[in-house]
Amino acid sequence: DGGITQSPKYLFRKEGQNVTLSCEQNLNHDAMYWYRQDPGQGLRLIYYSQIVNDFQKGDIAEGYSVSREKKESFPLTVTSAQKNPTAFYLCASYGGGYQPQHFGDGTRLSIL
Amino acid sequence: AQTVTQSQPEMSVQEAETVTLSCTYDTSESDYYLFWYKQPPSRQMILVIRQEAYKQQNATENRFSVNFQKAAKSFSLKISDSQLGDAAMYFCAYRPLYTNTGNQFYFGTGTSLTVIP
Numbered sequence: 001d002g003g004i005t006q007s008p009k010y011l012f013r014k015e016g017q018n019v020t021l022s023c024e025q026n027l028n029h030d031a032m033y034w035y036r037q038d039p040g041q042g043l044r045l046i047y048y049s050q051i052v053n054d055f056q057k058g059d060i061a062e063g064y065s066v067s068r069e070k071k072e073s074f075p076l077t078v079t080s081a082q083k084n085p086t087a088f089y090l091c092a093s094y095g096g097g098y099q100p101q102h103f104g105d106g107t108r109l110s111i112l
Numbered sequence: 113a114q115t116v117t118q119s120q121p122e123m124s125v126q127e128a129e130t131v132t133l134s135c136t137y138d139t140s141e142s143d144y145y146l147f148w149y150k151q152p153p154s155r156q157m158i159l160v161i162r163q164e165a166y167k168q169q170n171a172t173e174n175r176f177s178v179n180f181q182k183a184a185k186s187f188s189l190k191i192s193d194s195q196l197g198d199a200a201m202y203f204c205a206y207r208p209l210y211t212n213t214g215n216q217f218y219f220g221t222g223t224s225l226t227v228i229p
Contacts, residue, residue, distance in 0.1 A: 043203070056214060
């Protein structure tokens, strides 16, 4: 079955450390997205990519970085510049037209 | 700016009753898509229902239906015969058909639905 795989499910970051969240899709979708979700809140867009080797900042890109070297993969790095990284992170993809976004199961990031 | 507003942070419904969640959006576009997603405690985002703006007929998926009022920019979700498994956070989302900002989706802040046995 096609879908989006996010890993790991849980991740802990030490102070001053960069961590990378993985997102892989086998839906053959061009567009991919990263969202941050804080407790009881909605989804805030961090970065999105419409095509390989291209990506755009979303509303809260500071302290995060991404790459899109392959169509299937869109990893998110949470850098040490992100002072409040504790949140739930969702990756999504979109295949165009009337289709909805498809979401992974998320990664919960916590500070040690 | 394109914004989606869900004015009810929390709602509750008695099991087997009907509940309506509200959503309004702000746009100058005439062609767009609207979606309702459900996020249960597992945190999975599950598509509930979707609507194309050019279609006047309201979408229906089993116990879930929408009331789409284009002029009022309103897209409410009605859940009939509520079940315990309907308890979740519900998000309304909007995507313009044509945009110069890429294929962005705009989400509301969500409504937390409690189902009372």
